[in-house]
Amino acid sequence: MTQTDQPVLEARGLTKSYGHVQALRGADFSIRPGEIVALIGDNGAGKSTLVKALSGALQPDGGQILVDGAPVNMSSPIAARHYGIETVYQDLALAPELDPAANLYLGREITRGGPIGKFFGLLNNKAMRDEAKKSFGTLGSIVQSVDVPVSTLSGGQRQSVAVGRAAAWADRVVFMDEPTAALGVVQTEKVLQLIRRVAEKGIAVVLVSHNMPQVLEVSDRVEVLRLGRRVARFTASETNVEQLVAALTGGFSNEPVAVGAAISGEEQAR
Amino acid sequence: MTRPTPPGAEPASAEDPNVDNAVITHPDPKIAAVERAADETVEKPPSMLARVLGSSSIWTAGILAVFLIVFSVLKPEQFATSFNVNNLLSNAAILLVISVGMTFVIITSGIDLSVGSVLVLAAVVSVKAMEAVGGEGTAVVLAGLGAALAVGIVAGAVNGSLVAFAKVPALIVTLGSLGAGLGLARILSGGIDLRTAALVDIGFGDLWGIKYLVLIALAVVVVGAFLLHLTRFGRYTYAIGSNDEAARRSGVNVRLHLVKVYALSGFLAGLAGFMSLAKFSTTGIGGHSSDNLNAIAAVVLGGTSLFGGIGTIIGTVIGVFIPAVLENGFVILGIQPFWQQVAVGAVLVAAVWFDQYKRRSRNRS
Secondary structure, three states: OOOOOOOOEEEEEEEEEEOOEEEEEEEEEEEOOOOEEEEEOOOOOOHHHHHHHHOOOOOOOEEEEEEOOEEEOOOOHHHHHHOOEEEEOOOOOOOOOOOHHHHHOOOOOOEOOHHHHHHHOEEOHHHHHHHHHHHHHHOOOOOOOOOOOHHHOOHHHHHHHHHHHHHHHOOOEEEEEOOOOOOOHHHHHHHHHHHHHHHHOOOEEEEEOOOHHHHHHHOOEEEEEEOOEEEEEEEHHHOOHHHHHHHHOOOOOOOOHHHHHHHHHHHHHO | OOOOOOOOOOOHHHHOOOOOOOOOOOOOHHHHHHHHHHHHOOOOOOOHHHHHHHOHHHHHHHHHHHHHHHHHHHOOOOOOOHHHHHHHHHHHHHHHHHHHHHHHHHHOOOOOOOHHHHHHHHHHHHHHHHHHHOOOOHHHHHHHHHHHHHHHHHHHHHHHHHHHOOOOOHHHHHHHHHHHHHHHHHHHHOOOOOEOOOOHHHHHOEEOOEEHHHHHHHHHHHHHHHHHHHEHHHHHHHHHHHOHHHHHHOOOOHHHHHHHHHHHHHHHHHHHHHHHHHHHOEOOOOOOOOHHHHHHHHHHHOOOOOOOOOOOHHHHHHHHHHHHHHHHHHHHHOOOOHHHHHHHHHHHHHHHHHHHHHHHHHHHO
């Protein structure tokens, strides 16, 4: 693993409100290159809002997002992609009628050279298939055919295509929202191996999951969100399910007191 | 944008001997065996043959072939003649042009009911433009063609903008432009068909025995197939129909692409208006009210899914010729040609049922 102390992606004091509901109340988050960080929290803790803010899918009301230590404006998913940040969505954002190679290159097709190829945007399907095979191959993923529609693949293979696509284009960070929620035991294990492979390439992986044993099995660190704020950070090898659950439910915190002060300040404001 | 493999694309094994580059095997041999079994049995993608047989266009191609063979055997001296084939082709040419545009629209999971009206409006404006230029010759023809195409593109772009930006369902948008287009055509023409003889050479001329109109339709089919199957434009068309959210998240400009697709359909309806004018020498205001449904039927018969993401141009060609061949064959056989409508209706419903069945079995897996 190629870890440095400089976080590749960091959130500082993010806030976001939907009407009267405060989804994020000064949320912090950080991840270093090659790290697998699980982001956990009960329903409504602000996990998905935080992930959306960090992947450009929504704009926070306040706070800072830093890439490699420099503040950035994550204005859209396209901007996030520009910073080498990719997201694997829970609802599998694949086009089922297209094959895995076409899905991998969707929006970034390889076209043929020459003025005619450029003008018409003539697809170079062979190059895309070859590269897709290579790309899925380096991840050791289980995608067997790159030229059949994704709809004919099993759930595990589809998820592998989605993860493989994110890994192929991400330079810095891959977000995965419940990547194994719909999978069987064997397929889940495969996808977890795939996630490790991605991290071994030096890409930071943010794993959003409800599955505590799985979180402890696959991740390096765990960050716990509660009521829109980070309340605890753990090294996965030094904690256990009981401690995680305690942090989730408000029975444990190891974050600085300043955060606690912010909580009471807000409670008063109410 | 040709970045191929993930960062660190070199085989991982080159850097780290612990990481093998092939398939990961689980350290526990029992689990590894289960995984291998799962790979080999459950996760086997369907064979090429299974996929070909699973596509509905192979079945409709078979149906068309059966019709052709039956009619040729029953009435060889009337059906399988170059005169009759030429006649059949030139009757189908205009519908074919509209249907190519409709194929793109339906693959995006949209629909364009306005094609017949746009055709008529384009023809009316075309006549007006030619009258304005006056006289005869190439300049007049080009003015007529330019006017027809411009009307088509504008009408299509308006349809597309309303679908893409105003988020009005395509069925309603194009139902509106169906009425509005026909109304405008009647206003401009004063409610009576306009006649012109300026395009007779195009309507009746031929090259090596093949009518110009057929050659135009052939060119549209070839270019349409090229665009749909080989270019980025076609890839985005499929992607939007397959999962527009996935296309959007992948950075495809979905709304702009939809405008282009409807503009293409309008453009081809405009071209069809010009062809119709050349063939009949009149604007045919009342004669195109079922063009939209005929085109949709042809596209769906050809295996294009109304739910989007699936379809081919060659399928649409087959879908255009099934009703055309049936009607032609029934006339020659002396069967009431109205039976053609019954037969086409039945085949159409069967084709959609087949599509639904395939999707249900896919979603179960």
